[in-house]
Amino acid sequence: MSEIQNTTNHADLAEVFNNDEARVDWHDETLWWIRSKRDVAVNKISNWEVLRETASQIKHNVLSNLNNYLQQFEGNAIANGIIVHWAADATEHNQIVLSILRKHSIGQMVKSKSMLTEECHLNDFLEVNGINVIDSDLGERIVQLAKEMPSHIVLPCIHKKKEEIGELFHQHLGTPAGNADPQFLTETARQHLRDTFLTRRAALTGVNFAIAETGEFVVCTNEGNADMGAHLADVHIASMGIEKIIPERKHLGVFLRLLTRSATGQPITTYSSHFKRPNKGKEMHIIIVDNGRSIQLGREDFRNSLKCIRCGACMNTCPVYRRSGGHSYHNAISGPIGSILAPNLDMEKYADLPFASTLCGSCTNVCPVKIDIHQQLYKWRQVIVKNGYVPAAKTASMKIMDWTLSSPTAYHTAGKAGRLVLKYAPFMVNNKLNPWYKHRDMPEPPKESFGEWYKKNRK
Amino acid sequence: MTSREKILSAVKTNQPELATLPDVDFLLQEDIDVPEKFIASLTTIGGQVIMVEDHDAIKAFIAENFKHPSRKITTVSELVDVAEYIEDNSANPHSLENVDYAIIQADLAIAENGAIWVSEDKIRTRVLPFITQHLAVIVRREDIVPTMHQAYNKIGSNDYGFATFIAGPSKTADIEQSLVLGAHGARSMTVFLIN
The missing domain is CATH 3.40.50.10420 (NagB/RpiA/CoA transferase-like)
Structure with a gap:
């Protein structure tokens, strides 16, 4: 388990990609533009x-x-x-x-x-x-x-970015430094590869x-x-x-x-x-x-993933892929389809991928062969948890959640404590230790729970 | 056990209960305005269509537009006096590396996507429509079908060693999604549409 924490996972790699916000926006918009062309x-x-x-x-x-x-x-x-x-x-x-x-x-x-x-x-x-x-x-x-x-x-x-490609071509193919014109770079590649085709x-x-x-x-x-x-x-x-x-x-x-x-x-x-x-x-x-x-063919819940014709539509539409980049999936095939194919190859190494999704279902809607991608992502999560490959932090918080939800006293106490914390000490949860807070504020706490309201008003 | 046996046996064990193969012939019903749609489709993907009456008009166009100095190759016997004629598949593919124009005859064309279909006997040397700098294709109006379904219906069980659909000039948008024509194949595609 500790190994999963130390190796590359989608969330950590996405965080690296997210350091450059302007690039994330550009990546997001480019892929959405392709999705729109598809429509x-x-x-x-x-x-x-x-x-x-x-x-x-x-x-x-x-x-x-x-x-x-x-x-x-x-x-x-x-x-x-x-x-x-x-x-x-x-x-x-x-x-x-x-x-x-x-x-x-x-x-x-x-x-x-x-x-x-x-x-x-x-x-x-x-x-x-x-x-x-x-x-x-x-x-x-x-x-x-x-x-x-x-x-x-x-x-x-x-x-x-085309500037990065221009620099690569400058280093490897001897094009002038600073030239990032797609037409020029493509023509350069054409000439360079024509010689390759003719000699292989x-x-x-x-x-x-x-x-x-x-x-x-x-x-x-x-x-x-x-x-x-x-x-x-x-x-x-x-x-x-x-x-x-x-x-x-x-x-x-x-x-x-x-x-x-x-x-x-x-x-x-x-x-x-x-x-x-x-x-x-x-x-x-x-x-x-x-x-x-x-093996995937024998997994009833996941065999439909083998229908894939590799069009990439699920990636172009995915809100997580668009904002985390393909490399964050640390697998040859990235995006939603990669996330249901990879755990079949190595459940432990790719345990994080089915969690790299909002389960919004957009991938399923655009898939040309109607693979139930988001449902398979959801099902993989259950298989991964059952097999013990879930990240340690998630296991610990799930255990506390399980204890809280199965004890009425603990549930009521926890609810009250939560509302008090959010009211008087929001910094206790709105901080970097809480991964949920990373890109969101915690909600305004209600004044009382439904249980408390019902106790007061049922008379 | 060989890998072949291992794979086939694992597949047999793991494959689900037999599901019926759906009928696809109902898709042949599609009806669209064929030549107009073909012209629109091909133009959208970067090709150009020249309407001609006969082979003489094609020859005139070639003389006017496919200028010297250039190496022109054709597999169409009617054009033997305006281009180098290849009549069989004996040419070494590498000998075609300096071809500027290749003029070939399509077996059929598809309205919905602007693609033309050529099998090996129409191009003689497989690499010809790819290695040429510019590609010109003769399409007869009656050879245009509405969609891919009618195309495969016409192709049927024809035998060929190689055949291909070609839809417009070779292209790429790999650099920041900027569309560039002329990636590794032909830089342009001209269709002579014979009435």
Whole structure:
């Protein structure tokens, strides 16, 4: 228990982020602006709610028949000439990537966005093993240069000011000091990465959807970086979680309509590429990764989290995420969805995350596949408390609360004492020792309790 | 036990009772004004639409607007006299690194989002529509469908090694949400809409 107090937790990390109030406001407003763009796009689709419900049901069917779909996908992918690997956990995934690269004597790889490889800490592993990895999504390249994790699954460097990015480019790519023009910086990255695309023999991409019926997989980007990497390399490795399966090609119609409208308010990503067979003379690999997902599948209250299509809408709308920043979640996937996925991987390490929420339910309302996110956050809290992973301060105050509420005498005495303190000595509670007071004043105390009023007036 | 067996067995044990797969064909009913909506959608996402009568009009536009010195590539046989023609998939993808304009023919286009669909046989070399500095796509009016549902209905079970939807120029807003066109793919997208 004491360990939880000492390690990083959401509240402490959020406090660091909150030191710069102007930046918090800017972060908050930027994400809300994206949420608003989502609303505009969504309102143009007359049957949006039908689409959400349909997507949720398709995913429900996927989860209920995943064993068969995975085998069907594997069989079709192999028939298409794709090499299929299975990884039980992050370590095995990373080893497979390394062994493919070693087999071809490849020491450099270009990578497009894959939150799964972030989850597996692939870059660190490959670096230790002498493989140079360059992230090619602009936002990911920026956080890679800054030696940080992405703070958002769709907008990896949403926490960074353009001046900071200008400085990073100045240091690493030799742009003039003080130039923070987004157009100029993007053009610089284009030139720098074009050379990378043309010289890498291996490219790794994520997978947005894998189709059981055909054995093909779909990768969505706006920048075109996944395609530039994959089509110019000799070896294409695609990493996917087991939950990326959808049954048939026609179901893509539902998911591709939902994905980007929910994410950024665009009607579709610039590129939605369908990879079915390797080009002649080239190799295409798929690594199917479990890493705890099959356990989550068995948790009835939490299995719906596996429906997630990684749009990030729950983050953009979350009042806590917007004001605490993605890094405060100390997990590859931040925000509300990260907070229900992470405790499955390590309940003790991520015990704080389900508490990093107001349970307002906005995440659930915007989720394109109707995951009951805020209810799962609430349920995780109960599981975490039952398993004894709750922070010590919270345990102590809960114990006092429990004793007070179960004894009528203690309850009445405590109520009276509380009202007296708030009336005559508010500084006793309105101080830094009381975490509730941090951003709020304690309420005005009532003159008397309902019990006292009833005693006086019932005659 | 291999990881494959371990994963499949854990999934089988933990997956819930079989839930029915919902019907999605009812979504094909959507009815919108197709060409007008396509033009509006593509324009909104940074593309431009040029209305043309035939291939001669396209050639005239290319001569007028896709200026020299530039390397132009086409996979459309009718345009063989205005651009380098690629007729099969034998080109080395790296040999296309200096292409300025690529002119291709779309299989279909979608009104609701301005996307065009091309499969490998229409682009010959997979990297072509991405590596080119500027992309031009020929779309026939009758090939525009209302939504993604009709698009997949038309694609059906067609076989391809690779196929993609392309909606506008490549873009990014990763730096403070400022939209910049021309991230890693084409800097512009022009659609020649043939009546």
